[in-house]
Every structure is written in C-alpha cells, then in structure tokens.
Amino acid sequence: MKNTVPETGGFFARDREIHPPAYTPGYKTSVLRAPQRALISLEGTKSEITGPVFGHNMIGEFDNDLIVNYAKPGEMAIGQRIMVHGRVLDERGVGVAGALVEFWQANAGGRYRHKKETYLAAIDPNFGGFGRCITDENGYYAFRTIKPGAYPWPNGVNDWRPAHIHFSIFGHGFAQRLITQMYFEGDPLIWICPIVKTIPDEEAIKRLVAPLDMNNTVPMDMRAYKFDIVLRGRRSTFFENRKEGN
Amino acid sequence: MVQPLNYLKESPSQTAGPYVHIGCTPNFTGITGVYDTDLGSGPMANDKTRGERITIKGRVIDGSGTPLRDAMIEIWQADADGFYNSPSETRGKADPNFFGWGRCPADMVTGEFSFETIKPGSVPFNDGRPMAPHVTLWIVARGINIGLQTRMYFSDEEEANAKDPVLSRIEHRVRVPTLIGKREGDVVTFDIHLQGENETIFFDI
Ligand SMILES: [Fe+2]
Secondary structure, three states: OOOOOOOOOOEOOOOHHHOOOOOOOOOHHHOOOOOOOOOEEOOOOHHHHOOOOOOHHHOOOOOOEOOOOOOOOOOOOOOOEEEEEEEEEEOOOOEOOOOEEEEEOOOOOOOOOOOOOOOOOOOOOOOOOEEEEEOOOOOEEEEEEEOOOOEEEOOOOOEEEOOEEEEEEEOOOHHHOEEEEEEEOOOOOHHHOOOHHHOOOHHHHHOOEEOEOHHHOEOOOEEEEEOOEEEOOEOOOOOOOOOOOO | OOOOOOOOOOOOOOOOOOOHHHHHOHHHHOOOOOOOOOOOOOOOEOOOOOOOEEEEEEEEEOOOOOEOOOOEEEEEOOOOOOOOOOOOOOOOOOOOOEOOEEEEEOOOOOOEEEEEEEOOOOEEOOOOOEEOOEEEEEEEOOOOOOOEEEEEEEOOOHHHHHHOOOHHHOOOHHHHHHHEEEEEOOEEEOOEEOOOOOOOOOEEO
16 A cells, blocks of 8 residues: 555654663763753654655665775775665554665774774775665665674773664654664674663664575675664554544 | 554664764765765755744763764754644645755864754644744764754743743753753854753653
8 A cells, every 4th residue: 555645643652661771881982971861751743753855866876885886986895795675664564665774884894984983904995884775665775885894992991893884764754763783693792792782672682683685695796684674653643633523 | 362463663773873974974074975965964044945044053062061072963943934844744835945954963173063044933732832933953972872852942932932832841940941042143052961960851752
C-alpha cells in the first residue's frame, strides 16, 4: 500500500531503556557533558512531529560510493570492498521513504581524515570517508565503501573502537532524529568497547551489529553487510484531529 | 495468549563522536570537492523570505564552563506565519522561500554556533492554544550519548511566553529562563548549559 496521506500523528514515546543514559563514566567524555537533571516530558507538538524533506536531486552521482567519491580519476580507495545496505523502518515496520542517511568512517587502517586525528595509521589519499543517500519508496538504501579498520582512542589507556560506520538518519519528523553506529558481525572488540557499553541492553547492542549478507555479496567484487535502522513509530491519527465531534 | 503486537524497537543511539563533521559538514573540516556545500549551512532566509531577519548565536557549555568545540547543532522552525515547511503541516502552506532547517558546527576555536534566519510565527499547541514563537534545537557531540532536544523562546515575547502552554507547565520556574534566548537588536543569544546551576531544560519528546 502506498502511503500518500501526509502523516500527522505523534511519535511513540521513546523507550529510554534501550538507549544509553547521558552519564556513562566508562566513556569519560560523557562525564562533563551529561545533563544531570531529569528530561522534561513533552508530548510532541507540530514543532517536533514535522520535519523537512530532502529531495533526491540533492544527492550527487557518487555520494553513495566511498570507494571513488574522493579518489583521483581512475584510482580507488584501498581496503576490503563492501556494500552496506538495508532499510530505514519505523517501529511499526513501515519503510521510511525519503529519509536522509549520512555516514562517515575511518579508512581501512582505522584513520580518519581530520585535523584532530592523531593515530599513526596512514591516510589513504583516495579515501574521504563519508557519503550519503536518500531512501527509496520502500525505505531502502545502499552504499559502497571499504571496511573500516579498528582504531585506538584516548579514553582508557588501551581502548580500541571496533570497526564501525557512523550513521545520521533524518526521517519524517524532527523528533525522529537519530545518530548511531553500525558494527560488523564477529568483531570481538564490540563487547569490550566503552562506547558500545554505554547501551545498557545487550539485545539493543545486537541490533547495531550488521550481519554478513552472502545473498547480496557480488562474486569476485565485494561482500555485503545488511543494516536495518529503526526510527520511532508514529501513531495512527484515526481518532485525532477531528474537525468536529470529539 | 494474545496476538503479538509486533512492533520493532528503535535503533539505540550512539554518540556522534569527534568526527561527526566529516559526515555532516565535510567542507567545514576542509574536505572539499565531494559535496558542493555543507547541508544546512549558510543563511536560512533568502531575499524573498517573509519575516524579520535575526541571527541566533550561542555556545554549548560543559560542566566545567568550557564551550564545546566539537558540537553540531540543528535547528527547525516555523516560517514567519507559524507554518512548517513539511508534509506533516496540514494547516496551510508554508513560505516556499523558507526551508526552516539549518545545521551548524560549533566553531573549532570559540565553540560558537550561529544561524541567520527569521523570527518564527506562533504555532498552536495540540489543544489549539498558541505557543509563543520558538525554535526547536537538536544538539549532538562527542560525549553526548543521545541527541539533546530543546527549544529556544525569545526574550522580546514576554507576554506570549507567560501564556505558553509548554513553558507554563514547567514546575521549577527558576529553570524557565534557560529556554529563553536574549534578544539584543537583531541578535538572539542562546547559550546551552549541559550541567550546573543553569543547566538548560532538555525535553523527552
Ligand atoms: Fe568513529
């Protein structure tokens, strides 16, 4: 069924039990940046349930191809070639069409292209490390990249981030705004990472781990990882916003 | 036994980390040639946009009083008549010359963010009462595990603020000023305090 009626319902209450709390001393930077007072509950108004629309025409031809989008003509980023694909859904299981998905990651050696980055792994001159796409009418997205490397970071004296890709997702309402990270199946660093461990629920962590998807792996070319992202669901408005009666 | 509800669960949030700008505002970090411009950067109003021009600026300040120099702030607001440029806006058509959304990285030295925009009109609360003009903000940074949602109201709207349905039900009145941007001329200053005596009110929406 194609959903052509604009949706105006409020969003499902956010289940804070599956999200990291603000204050997580194992991740040291959170200590001075965590609000300490209770959040004030606010049922979404027009100001939160609306959101902008990003058109498909803002996306450049190579925005979803990190292997070439920063590379010199005829060259490619170094690393294990992969496709990351999946759907942006909401909690009702409905595909979120037209969602803006932005992603960024370290290169194959675990190094970011950033002036504050100090890790000694080499910069890949052909890898920028970011891209974006807009989901199709079923909420589907796909991009091509290289598998990022794990990297050390200043927190504990020997903390390493598991290989990961950062995701920013913009659904239909400003209240759905979400930033998260995707991890790779089988990485032992996932379970000892202080940032992963800010999430208090093991089942919730597993929902951030993308499985290897051999069905979509392209023979002799690239492997595929499947990563579905779930945004907050939206209430039916069947009995809301009635023009007359109750 | 009952039928299963079969709802999915939201994907858990993870911090935006120190390199959020690589993904969201690459030109700002000096990575040019991939995107023409950074999404949401530049003035939010053009020559034809209706409404009063203002600049909203501020800093996100941590518990030691230090401004964050790696935060990213997004703003979402109604047009001058109080309409959102969104398919979920069903009350009327928003100004086609106003997108209503902006994104700004904090300055890497001073921590300041700024938005050149227009002052929004009043938008009704769910029960129809008018809300005072406000903008909605979303703040992410390294060390922030889940994006923070807040609002900024305007100091030159004292009367409307006093009747605002959201502001008026905040129990601790002493905290209300943390949601009010100070207007001086065309500039509205809004510092966001993550902790401390003046901790900004954040919403669970
Ligand atoms: Fe990272």
